[in-house]
Amino acid sequence: MEALDFLLYPFLACVALVLIHTYFGIHILERGIIFVDIALAQFIGIGIALSFFFSHENAYLLSTVFAVLGAVILSLSQRIARLINIEAFIGVLYIFSFAMSILILDRSPHGAEEFKAILSGNILWITPKEVISAFVLYGLLGGFHFIFRKKFIALTFDGNKGFAWEFLFFLTFAFVLVKSVQMAGILQVFSFLIIPALIGRLYTKAPVKVLLIGWLAGLVASFVGIGISYKLDLPTAPMTVTSLSLVFLVLLIMKAVRRGPA
Secondary structure (H helix, E strand, O other), X not given: OXXXXXXXXXXXXXXXXXXXXXXXXXXXXXXXXXXXXXXXXXXXXXXXXXXXXXXXXXHHHHHXXXXXXXXXXXXXXXXXXXXOOHHHHHHHHHHHHHHHHHHHHOOOOOHHHHHHHHHHOOHHHOOHHHHHHHHHHHHHHHHHHHHOHHHHHHHHHOOOXXXXXXXXXXXXXXXXXXXXXXXXXXXXXXXXXXXXXHHHHOOOOOHHHHHHHHHHHHHHHHHHHHHHHHHHOOOHHHHHHHHHHHHHHHHHHHHHHHHOOO
């Protein structure tokens, strides 16, 4: 009973993460910009690294500043794609952000621990207040996307391009990442964005069905991953990522075996 009480809030945090990130993952997969999440998350990580450097002062403000700046950059992705491969550009953005974070944290008293926190988070010790704030923020942003779902669907699935709605898409996505990275770290956030949506795409191309399948797979994998990490005293984020990845790989193999040779 004590273990259940301790793991309740980490699991609820994973529920919030899976619900919102699977939705954005469907858009990201359809757009073919797979690594935009980890690049934007690492770019936001510069703000988090700066907050560590300044002794955690203005952590949310600095993260938000880099989130908005990252959203502006990615909103111009269609124009950038005319000049260079967009995935290559996203790769450069990621490695630049990664290097900048290392340089900043190298001057921080606890740089190694703080860098690990940016990558893996500390979801096992999340507080009820943080969980509630995550549900409120994700609920508001999710509600915004639901109200204007036709605009965002047209943006991703029909190829309708407009800077204003493109910017709103990446801005809301960036605000989600600010909260998510602070809670769970970049590794877990990236896995929740891509893998549940990929699992859904194994069985259907219908966005709503992909969303439902992804939610189910993400929640089951999160429950298993958190439970194992607690039982074996292993890092929570890597264990959850491993659990989710194994679910995807097993389902992929099962589908390949069922389909048989081409």
